[in-house]
Every structure is written in C-alpha cells, then in structure tokens.
Amino acid sequence: MKVAVVGSGAWGTALAIRLCNNGHTVTMWTFETELIDRMRTQRTNPRLPNGVLPEQMQISGDFDCVSGCKIVVVACPSFSIRSVCRGIAPHLDADAVLVSVAKGIEEGSLLRMSQVVQQETGKPVVVLTGPSHAEEVALDIPTGCVAACEDRKLAELVQDAFMSDTLRIYTSPDAVGAELGAALKNVIALCAGVTDGLGYGDNTKAMLMTRGLTEIARLGVALGANKDTVAGLSGVGDLIVTCTSMHSRNRRAGILIGQGKSPEQAMEEVGAVVEGYYATKSAYQMAKKLNVEMPIIQAAYAVLYEGKEAAQVVAALLQRSKKPESEDCGWQ
Numbered sequence: 455m456k457v458a459v460v461g462s463g464a465w466g467t468a469l470a471i472r473l474c475n476n477g478h479t480v481t482m483w484t485f486e487t488e489l490i491d492r493m494r495t496q497r498t499n500p501r502l503p504n505g506v507l508p509e510q511m512q513i514s515g516d517f518d519c520v521s522g523c524k525i526v527v528v529a530c531p532s533f534s535i536r537s538v539c540r541g542i543a544p545h546l547d548a549d550a551v552l553v554s555v556a557k558g559i560e561e562g563s564l565l566r567m568s569q570v571v572q573q574e575t576g577k578p579v580v581v582l583t584g585p586s587h588a589e590e591v592a593l594d595i596p597t598g599c600v601a602a603c604e605d606r607k608l609a610e611l612v613q614d615a616f617m618s619d620t621l622r623i624y625t626s627p628d629a630v631g632a633e634l635g636a637a638l639k640n641v642i643a644l645c646a647g648v649t650d651g652l653g654y655g656d657n658t659k660a661m662l663m664t665r666g667l668t669e670i671a672r673l674g675v676a677l678g679a680n681k682d683t684v685a686g687l688s689g690v691g692d693l694i695v696t697c698t699s700m701h702s703r704n705r706r707a708g709i710l711i712g713q714g715k716s717p718e719q720a721m722e723e724v725g726a727v728v729e730g731y732y733a734t735k736s737a738y739q740m741a742k743k744l745n746v747e748m749p750i751i752q753a754a755y756a757v758l759y760e761g762k763e764a765a766q767v768v769a770a771l772l773q774r775s776k777k778p779e780s781e782d783c784g785w786q
Contacts, residue, residue, distance in 0.1 A: 466529030532558025585695035631683030640730035642666035651712020
C-alpha cells in the first residue's frame with residue numbers, strides 16, 4: 455500500500471519506519487527542508503536519533519507527496535495541524551483515509567485533532583493513539599495502540615496497516631474518548647512532573663493520576679464519549695506511560711516548573727513541543743464552556759497561565775471541601 459506520513463517528529467518518524475518495515479511504500483513529509491539531504495544520505499533523523507530510516511523510505515518537502523496514497527498519517531504538532539492539512543488537501547486522492555496521531559485540542563475552536571483534519575480535508579479520519587514512546591517503537595519494543603473510528607472497516611484498515619509482531623493495534627468505535635484521553639493525559643503528565651519537581655512522592659503521583667483520569671472521563675462523557683474508554687490504552691494506558699517516564703516531554707517540563715522555572719523556560723530547556731502546555735488552556739476553556747468540574751485542569755491553568763506558585767496551588771487542591779470518591783457511589 456502507498457502511504458504518506460506528514461510530519462517528521464519523533465512519532466511520525468517511528469511510524470514511518472514501522473510502516474516501511476511492514477512492506478508499505480512510504481514517503482515521509484517534513485517542513486524541516488534543511489534536514490532532507492541529511493535524512494536521505496545518512497538515513498537518520500535528529501528528532502529520533504535511535505531510529506534508522508529504511509533505504510526504501512522516501513523523504514519529501516512537497517505536499518504533493520500524498521498524491522496516490524491510500525493512507526495519509528497526519529503526525530505534525532497540534533498547533534500546525536490545520537495549516538498542514540490545508541496544504542495537503544488539494545493533493546489527496548478521492549479514496550484517501552487520514553490517520554490522526556497528533557495529541558491535542560485546537561486553541562480557540564476547541565476542536566479535537568481529528569475534527570480539524572476532517573474539516574480541512576473533507577476525508578474520513580481514524581484516530582491512532584495509545585501508550586507509545588517513539589523511542590521504544592523505533593527499537594521494536596512491544597507496544598499497544600488503538601485505532602478509533604465510528605466506521606469499523608476504516609479502523610480495521612488502519613489496524614492491518616500498522617500491526618506487526620511488536621506493535622499490536624486494537625480497534626474502537628469511540629474516537630471522541632480515545633482522542634480526549636490522548637490530549638488530556640499530557641496535561642496530567644505535566645502536573646505529575648511538577649509534583650516530582652516539588653519533591654513529592656509516589657503517593658502524590660498516584661492520587662494525581664487517578665483523579666486526573668476521573669476528570670478526563672467527566673469531560674469525555676459531556677462530549678459524548680464512552681466512559682469505559684478511559685480504562686483502555688488511550689486512557690489509563692497512555693496516562694501511565696506519560697506520567698512515569700523521562701521519555702515524556704510533558705513530564706520533563708513539569709519537573710522544571712516544579713523546581714522553579716517558568717513555563718517558557720521549561721519548554722525552551724526541553725527543546726521540543728510540550729503539547730500539555732497548549733492542551734491545558736483548551737481543556738480549561740472547554741470545562742468552563744460545558745460546566746464540567748475539573749479542578750486539576752484548573753490548577754494547571756493557574757500555574758501555566760496565571761503565574762501562580764505550584765506549591766500553593768497543590769495546597770489549595772488538597773484543601774478543597776470533602777466529598778465521596780465516586781459521584782455515583784450508590785449512597786442515598
């Protein structure tokens with residue numbers, strides 16, 4: 455099958471390698487045109503230093519590389535996804551299927567990434583997400599993801615294209631829940647990093663992750679997602695891997711913020727896109743719009759966008775009025 459991967463970050467590169475190794479004809483598009491010659495000759499990408507680009511993989515800086523492709527993977531950062539999709543749209547084949555692997559919520563419109571992709575291209579979109587560090591996928595370390603789409607045949611098309619001996623793909627009809635879990639776990643991971651930077655322990659992180667998952671589920675249900683989706687790979691699975699690993703840019707940025715650096719300083723030191731920073735603002739606005747209680751998201755917004763001290767925000771969270779753990783615990 456002819457496939458294009460639009461985006462040459464770590465995750466896009468890892469997926470392009472995987473698709474090549476699965477026998478597909480793959481072109482990877484990059485906006486970093488100054489790196490094209492290096493990638494073509496040295497078969498390496500500085501965005502994913504441990505990945506080897508197969509000789510048969512094509513590298514392009516032209517949007518028309520998506521022409522003739524049955525599957526087009528959109529793997530650019532959330533803030534650039536609309537402009538990139540607008541660029542590739544005229545070159546897409548009539549029967550092309552788009553695969554959104556970006557994790558975020560668009561600022562302003564509050565649309566999920568797949569909604570932005572569909573809006574700009576007019577094509578069907580499958581969400582591919584899950585607990586998947588690019589560095590590990592590139593090394594063929596066993597990994598599980600989920601392909602989510604209301605159209606079962608399209609989800610299974612993507613499942614078949616990506617599945618291998620080391621990458622197991624499940625399917626789901628709940629693209630809303632899968633995508634929200636993918637976007638909002640970055641916020642919780644950033645917060646987990648802040649608690650690490652403050653010197654707190656495993657107890658704190660376990661509480662944060664569990665209550666964070668509750669908030670993701672609340673917002674998901676308000677938007678029509680299946681509450682059970684948060685218990686799957688795109689929810690608790692992605693949350694675990696992102697909150698506990700130093701591969702996570704969100705966690706690393708959070709650690710620096712907890713140690714006293716500003717969000718801007720932290721992101722500059724990490725040196726790559728910290729999606730949780732952008733998702734925090736969108737999630738905060740979405741919670742207000744839908745009147746969904748999300749105190750952790752609110753706290754993250756206060757630290758990242760209002761300049762509040764992290765330790766004081768954590769203290770305020772702990773001092774909130776008492777309540778039962780579950781909103782439907784069964785007590786009368």
